[in-house]
Amino acid sequence: MKFYVHTEEPPFTMVVKWNDSDDQSLQKLIEIFLGNFKLKYFMEARNIDESTLEVWKGKKSLNICGKILQSIKNMDDLYIKWKPKSSDQNDTSFQSSEIKNQLDKPTTTTQLIKSEAAENSSQKKHIPKEKNQSYSVQEFLEIATTLSSKQKVQHAIVIFKDILNKEPHNQSALVGIADCYFNAGRPADSLVYLKRVQNTKNDTAFKLGKCYVEMGKYDKAIETLMEYCKDLRTKGGTTATHKQDVQVWLAKAYIGKKQTDMALVVLQGVLRENQEHLDALIEYAPLIYPLGPKQKEEAMTILLTVLVNKRATEQAEALMKHAYLLDPANPHTLLTYIHTLELIEKHTEAVQEVLNYIKQWPEKEIGNFRIGSLLPILNHFHGDVYLNVPDVKLQCASVPVITSYGSYSEDMNYLLAILFTLVKILFIKGANAFIRPISSLIDPLTKGHELHKTNIRNEAAYFSCISQLQGLRSEVSHVVPGERYVYFVGDSHCIPPAWQSIQIKGEERILHPILSTGTKIWHLREESTFYPKYNFNSAVAGIPDGALTIFCFGEIDCREALLLSVEKAKYDSLEEAIDCVVEIYISLLIRLKELHHWDIYIHPVLPVLDLTRSVVMQFNQRMMNRVQSETSLKWLDFVDSLLTKESGELLLKKDFEFDGTHVHPCYLKLLEESLQQLP
Incomplete structure (x- = not known):
């Protein structure tokens, strides 16, 4: 089985493939973890009090004497926690320390600031005059805040952590890094830092309440947000908009607890003050729709307001x-x-x-x-x-x-x-x-x-x-019903091959397009409710059981999402982001194969665009490696034949250029050869 072992600070993930016949205890897992952790974080590992090491799964601390096979399931996420050794810190000066595990190469906080200053020449006060110049904490905080506001969240987190390594109780850094993690969709990580904030006068309690809502701790969220509301009424000095935002999050907590009546009361109070509060409308409409004809009309009006930015269903x-x-x-x-x-x-x-x-x-x-x-x-x-x-x-x-x-x-x-x-x-x-x-x-x-x-x-x-x-095809009056089809499932890249014939082991087959418009693999994860997933499920529903299918997704992930998700600190590296998307894809295809008994072939992402070709080829390599471990799926291995190298740069061969976005349909000869070579 396969599972993941993480630490929160410093960030570290270890992928473990465990033999199903190896019935050792969790103590052995801790030993393996320490060995790998020391290779990457030698200095930090020296500060671990090994007697305090614990293995956590969700909210539960596991017995380290227990058996791995009994305590852990396939694809579980485990967290290793410990207490540091006691030590005195006498160095009060703030120098930039080496920052490890960056996206492209090792760098320092000073180098990050140089890079940011180069991007914004108007902030010349941040350009260091000397290579080893010292900076004040305030200057580092300003740079980290600027990086965060520009969605360079991963770099901002690195600087905030560097500050906290020297000043563990720096309130601005704690709040800053907590905001970064919350905005990256990591409320549990955000909560760790918010709990260390000593001054809760401002909106720290609101941030805590939001974390609890996102984590599903609704009772704690209600308690925290209600107390914060009392403080706002007592102290005053806040805006009406902020009060409304707090009320919406309180309503979300009640919705989580399925206390619909309380949620409705809270949301109606917000909408009486501000009929255009978008978040309140989004939460309110689904609650009132089932209540009766009049409420349905009201809900339809509301949904028309927000439909353009929200999910669409039947x-x-x-x-x-x-x-x-x-x-x-x-x-x-x-x-x-x-x-x-x-x-x-x-x-x-x-x-x-x-x-x-x-x-x-x-x-x-x-x-x-x-x-x-x-x-x-x-x-x-x-x-x-x-x-x-x-x-x-x-x-x-x-x-x-x-x-x-x-x-x-x-x-x-x-x-x-x-x-x-x-x-x-x-x-x-x-x-x-x-x-x-x-x-x-x-x-x-x-x-x-x-x-x-x-x-x-x-x-x-x-x-x-x-x-x-x-202009490339001979005139075809119509497609003959009853042809033996190969169902080509994909985004717009299913257009050029559509309705073309290929030979598979001496038999002519027609490529039948199954279009899922604008779909990213990320949209297809189990918990997603975004409308492209609905479109995908509707589209593949027409494929008969036992059919030969080709799936071609991932190009939009490579073009729009992967690098951005790393920049926003949702992942610590491009490799981690790719692996997450690949795992979503593989898991989906395995489920579909088990459900429909389809013969599934995975099409590589086509490296048409110059700007994304590097990411696409990394994605294809990691996808191919993952598919090779799954005997139920087959990889179409032809993507390298689309490319040529000129002056050390990979380029799309002229024969396969088409409209700047899609590959020329003549590439089907490569796809056909790849299919012929597979069993």
Whole structure:
């Protein structure tokens, strides 16, 4: 089995793979831990009073004489705690100590400050004149606070810890590092430092209460926040907004305890004072929705306010349809409604809504193009969108379009986005006979307009990719139902391979796209409630049991999330962040295989973008290593063949360049070869 052993300060994690037949005690685990810990933190290890070492699992201290196999389960997280040896600290000067285990190379606090000062030349007072210059505690605190405000949380934590190593009771450093950990989603770590804060006059009690809520200690949270509320009333001097924020967190604690009535009373008090308090609205709407018709209407109004920034579920369909029907000519509300239908896999309904809109307002224009010009094509759409075949052979007609038309209005952009989304749905669902005729009409509308810089850039990117593919493929009237499919599950990278044929052990198979738009692997963890997970589950529900499947996710994690999560101190290194995401992915795929008996192949993240190629290749390497330990999953090992090295730099080969975001579909020959080589 595999489990993790951590320390909180200094931060250290040891991955343990334990033989299921090795029935030793936890004392042996402590010995192994000490040996590894000393290799990294030799000086700190000398200060450990080994007689006080304890192993903690959650809130429970384990008996170190107990057996490992009886005390620990696969994938458990354990924490080693101890008391330091007593010693006198006579050195009161503050010099920067060596900071270990940074993201890229060993550095010092002084070097961190040099780096930050170089980024912000206006703060010249922070630039050291001498290599070994000493700094005051206040200067270090200012730099750490600046780093934290710029989301460079990991560096801020390093400096705060350096201060606390010399001044363990420095109140500003304790609060600063506690804030860093709380904002990084680590309330237990934050609590450790908040408990050391001696002055609770300001908002330390509020911070403690928030930590308790996030940790699920709701009774303690209510006690702490109620006491803090009394102090605010007694002492005064605080803002109305702060009082409201405290009340919302108190309501969250009551919700955690399932004391809905108390939560409602508290939230209603906040909303009487401030009807636009977003956090209060988010907590309030789900509580009142089940209470009756009048409350449902109120909840719908509230959810419309926050839906754009919060999760969407199937209930959002009715909500967005309601909004659309209130203003049926508005292309923006129709676009939002269509995307909601996509989310819940109601693609036929989405196409029908677009068709109805065009029929109702055929005179609406994008530039000089009337959307009613599409009706001669769309009138041949009948029935279910999946593998839809028109009742006649469609021709690619052209309507004169003046491409020099000036900038589009906002409504024109939304109309264009609706048409782009229509093409995407038709393509993904295999209604291929409609793609070229429609694309030939709307592709000219994109010329001379920098749509990638507008708020319809995502819709434009999908259309651009699909439109370019039409020029690479022979004309296909439709996909034949009953073909033997390989289900290619992914984000937008499932578009270039879609509906192409490959050979697997002498048999022709069609790559059937299963699109989960904008999905990160992080969205798919068990505890996630974010809407891409709902979209993913809806999309894969249509794959038959026993099917051959290819999963292609991780590119968005590499592009948007991994480095940022390290910078914000959610993880201590890029490797740790990657391993966490990989573990989420592997665990998900194993569950799906057990549930559906799919034959699962894992597609590497495609290294198309220059800026993220280094992260992508690290991700692929660690993913491949992890997959090799799982006999139930198979890795498609071809990604190195996409790259060439020039002047020591890895570049995408010219043959595989396509639209700047996706790889050219000719790469399928590499995928095919990789599949042929696997058992």
